[in-house]
Amino acid sequence: MSTTRPPSSPVPAAPVTPADAGPVAAAADRPGTQVEREFTIRAMSSRELITRRFLRHRGALGGMIVFLTTIVLAFSSIGVAGIPGWWGLDYASPATVVEGGRMSLDVMPSFLDGDGLAIGRHPFGQDDIGRDYFALTMRGTQISLMICLLVGLLATLIGVLIGAAAGFYRGKTEAVLMRITDVLITIPLLVIAAVLGANAAGSGPVVLAAMIGLLYWTTLARLVRGEFLSLREKEFVEAARAMGASSGRIIVRHILPNALGTIIVSATLTVAAAIILETSLSFLGLGVQAPDTSLGLLISSYEGAFQTRPWLFYWPALFIVAIALSVNFIGDGLRDAFDPKQTRVRA
């Protein structure tokens, strides 16, 4: 099996160099010269490889852009926690209903009987008592985003902790932790989220998010436990232990980085599922409740007005789908990026 030799290594000089030999062979005549290759090879760390594969995944990139745009739009437009935004109107102040609450957003060019690109005073229209619907939708988006990110974070943290402990230590720890997980898995997510939502009613969306996150970790725990179970048998763990590493160090420094791929993908999908769950709960009346808004609550409140004012439905629904879809695409891109065997996207 021939090995490729770098062209600067000594090669017996050929007496005649063919005319079309190219720079490599020609340079080989003159040992010691550096040759210019037509390409360069650079060693890439696994992190770089993953990033490159992710960025080349068109769906994931699109998802990322949409998601970030939504976050920036929602939080900057009406401001958050006292910091004012660039959108003049407030989501909680009633006003007189102008033109039946119709949307003043217009994208039809003037030759198609429109006003050109006009935003107008109430681009998404107004609700029954005259509140600006754009501000309402942005507030709902803010709360939904905050809840789903918080749920994702909490669920991931707890899931990783429990899964790591169960998978690594095995024995009694594992038995106890897994029994608890099994009990919680038996309860369907909607049931437990609804019950917790009813418990948290009136305490605000942060408490709701915390309570849902505290019970959303079961799938992740199982996944992490599976990963740890297989990873702890690998040789590098044995080597680390032989070198005197403590259990904690082995978990954090050695096993966890290897399990990171599955964890990140699962966390992203949890976030996507969380937003659907939260909006569904709010729709049923068991999630975020007045005076806070949520996209699900907006849809359920104005369900009856669909015939005459369909935009009251379409805008919140659009934002829910946009967020969930973009996060799902990001999750899919991450999954492809972390999988070394996939062939769809080249690094």
Place this chain on the structure above:
Amino acid sequence: MFVVRRLAVSFITLLLATFVVYVLVANAGDPLGDLRTDPSPNRDDKIRARIDDLNLDQSVPQRYVTWITGAGTCLVPGGGCDLGKNVRGQDVSTLVGQAASSTLRLVLIATILAIMVGIALGVVAALRQYSGLDYTTTFSAFLFYSLPVFAFAVLLKQYFAIRANDWLRDPRIDVSTALALAVLSGLAWGALLGGDRRRRWIVRGVAAVLTFGVLQYLSAVEWFRRPSLGPVLITVLAFAVAVGFAALLAGLQRRNVLYGALTMAAIGSVAQFAVIPFLEDRTWATWTNIALLGLLTIAVGVGVGWAFGGLDKGQAIRVASLTGLVTGGFMVVDIMLRSVPDYSRSQRGRVFATVGSNTPDFQGDFWQRMLDLSSHLVLPTISIMLVSMASYSRYARASMLEVLNQDYVRTARAKGLTERTVVVRHAFRNALIPLTTLAAIDFGAVIGGAVITEAVFAWRGMGRLFVEGLIQVDPNPVMGFFIVTSVAYVVFNMLADIAYAYLDPRIRIS
């Protein structure tokens, strides 16, 4: 032994889970909340009555014990099932029984359809990887995954039901719609039938032209006002189905299977003149009779398949029976379609229903009632189906792709087997194994899975028990919901594991 141990562990897990849920529900608010702000003069009496009914003077664990001992009577065969009473004094076990049957009706059909269509789409997408169909299926799977069920259900309810019902009043398809539909149909058929470029374009063109022609004909004849299939169409469809099943399951080269199926189609086409009037008659139209006819069809199929069978009688029997059953299905569809005008008249033109599981106090014969149930089922089924279908098609595609890359598939192709045999007989069966476990688990989740859809379409099913019970802080109906749901879930999980071990010999040995 393994099963018994699993059952015991699951039972204990279930018990603990019921305790957790009971405590959470009991603390989920104030059960006397609505009464505290009641302005009526006998408010205190009502409060006392409710405290009495729900044992609110006892602590939560005590109430739990009362409940669980009552629920334990369910396990004793022959004894009644005491799941307590709800806030209004109704017996929860009867409520659960009614609700469960209602929910099952809704979700079972949706799930079966979702499984069949989802797996079919996923498998075809895997066979044509990176094609237009593949990308469309994957993207729509993503889309429906990200679409919240309630938004879609609300959209369907408002848009579809109102627009469709309005359209039915003057059911004509204008030329632009017909053209658009024809183009879509052409694309779909081209994607499904596949083949090289030329063949695909021919299929697309033919399908588009045919669809356009059919739509214009239907519109001109005002078929939608008095729909029916008619004997000619039933015969044509029967033969088409016969050829289709024979081609798919046996390959057209196996002439005896084909002839068996065609014979079955011929028998069906002749039999329709007897069966249809028989079933249309009020006195004969019952579920038992339909079931009996189905069994008769299968028996005839067995006979015909055996006669034509040749070397592989089983295959011939399967193809013949399927052809017979589907032809019978077309006859039933014909009868139901012909009942539509009467039904539409009784519903004052609103054929597609959006509220409830059936029209209350509906007077009508068997077929009218069937139509009523079906029209109430259409929209919720579509809502549930789409999300389920997305999930199934993704898993089916992944599973099929994995199988198609295996060595034994390559061997089968190298042996010279037809692509159809390789796919249907080898790859598909192996790809189905993980899907079966998924479907089993999904069936388990089915009964608790329609909470949101039921809320949107106002069905009185398990979901309503749960939501109302939760809002009124009444643990008994919620626990009734939870017990049924979780027992179903656990049982089906176990069935899934057993099925997996049965279907995949590698699991058994390891």
